[in-house]
Amino acid sequence: MLAMAELTNEFSWSRSRDSTFQECRRQYYYRYYGSWGGWSAEADPAVRRLYILKQLSSRQQWAGRVVHDAIELALHGLRDGRAIPVEPFIRDVIEGMRGDWRSSKAGRYRELPKTAALFEHEYNVDIKKEAWQAISNNVAACLRNFFRLPLLATIRRTAPEHWSIEHWSKMFDFEGTQVWIAPDFGFWTEDGRLALVDWKTGGGAPGGASFQLGCYALYAADLLKVPPKQVDLLEVNLREPVVTAITWDDDRLEEIREQLRLSIRAMKAYLADPEANVAMESNFELTEDLRLCRWCNFRAVCRPELA
Ligand code: SF4
Known part of the structure; x- marks a missing residue:
C-alpha cells in the first residue's frame, strides 16, 4: 500500500x-x-x-x-x-x-x-x-x-444479492477522466429493470437534480452497460415522502456527456499544468x-x- x-x-x-x-x-x-x-x-x-x-x-x-x-x-x-x-x-x-x-x-x-x-x-x-x-x-x-x-417494500421483495449498497464501483473512466458518480442505492426490479435511487432530505422541486440523475443514467450505461431505456431513476424526497420516477433516453444521455466534457474542460483550463x-x-x-x-x-x- x-x-x-x-x-x-x-x-x-x-x-x-x-x-x-x-x-x-x-x-x-x-x-x-x-x-x-x-x-x-x-x-x-x-x-x-x-x-x-x-x-x-x-x-x-x-x-x-x-x-x-x-x-x-x-x-x-x-x-x-x-x-x-x-x-x-x-x-x-x-x-x-x-x-x-x-x-x-x-x-x-x-x-x-x-x-x-x-x-x-x-x-x-x-x-x-x-x-x-x-x-x-x-x-x-x-x-x-x-x-x-412502498418502495422499500418493493425493494425487499427483490433478491438482496442484486442490491447495490457499496459493492458497485463509485468511480469509472469517462473519456480518460476518472468520474465519481454513484447513486445512493440500486436494485433490479421484479420485471428486470435497473432502478437507481437518490435519497433526498432537503426541499427542492422534484427532478430539480436532473443533471445528477442524468449522471446516474450515464453510470448505468458506461459502468453497468445498461441502456437508458432499461433504467428507472428514482428521486425519493424523504420529507414528504414523494418518489419521482424519471426515465432517460439516448439523446439526453449524449447531452449529459457533453455537459460533463464542458465541465472537465473548464476545470482543466484553470490549471497551471493540466497534465500534472x-x-x-x-x-x-x-x-x-x-x-x-x-x-x-x-x-x-x-x-x-x-x-
Ligand atoms: S470568495 Fe472566499 S469566502 Fe467567498 S465563497 Fe469564495 S472561497 Fe469562500
Whole structure:
C-alpha cells in the first residue's frame, strides 16, 4: 500500500466538484488543491487549516449525511435478514447525533478532522436550541418515512444479492477522466429493470437534480452497460415522502456527456499544468457574490473581514 505522503493529487470529476467550481473558483481551489495533504498533523499549518475547514458541514448537510448513513445501515441489516425495530433504530441514530454535536461543539475536529465538524460551531453561529431540535426531528421524520415507503417494500421483495449498497464501483473512466458518480442505492426490479435511487432530505422541486440523475443514467450505461431505456431513476424526497420516477433516453444521455466534457474542460483550463494537475491559487478568482461567502467553509482564511 502507498504511504500517505506518496499519494498524488490526481484530477477526477464529481458532481459536488462541479458545483463548487460553479459557485466560487477560489473555494474550488481550497477544496481540491490548497488543502491537499492537510490530513497529516505535520502538514504546513496553512494547508492543515484549509483541510480542517474543508471538513465542515452545515447542520442541514450533516442531517442529510446522517439520514444517508442510517439508511445504508438499515439496508445492510435487511439484506442480512435482520429485523429492524424502527423506533429504537431511530433513537440510536438521534443519540449518535447528540454525540456528534457535542464532539463538534468541543472542537475535537481540530485535532481529529474526520470527526463531526459543524460550520455553526467553527463560526459561532447562534442557533437556537429549537432549531437544533428541528434538525433532529427532521432526521427522525425522514427515517420514519423511509421505513414506511412502498418502495422499500418493493425493494425487499427483490433478491438482496442484486442490491447495490457499496459493492458497485463509485468511480469509472469517462473519456480518460476518472468520474465519481454513484447513486445512493440500486436494485433490479421484479420485471428486470435497473432502478437507481437518490435519497433526498432537503426541499427542492422534484427532478430539480436532473443533471445528477442524468449522471446516474450515464453510470448505468458506461459502468453497468445498461441502456437508458432499461433504467428507472428514482428521486425519493424523504420529507414528504414523494418518489419521482424519471426515465432517460439516448439523446439526453449524449447531452449529459457533453455537459460533463464542458465541465472537465473548464476545470482543466484553470490549471497551471493540466497534465500534472497543478494549480496556482492566484488563478482562482474570489466570487463577487458575498452571500456565498457567508456560508463558505473557508471564509476565515479567505475573507476574514466578513466575520
Ligand atoms: S469566502 Fe467567498 S470568495 Fe472566499 S472561497 Fe469562500 S465563497 Fe469564495
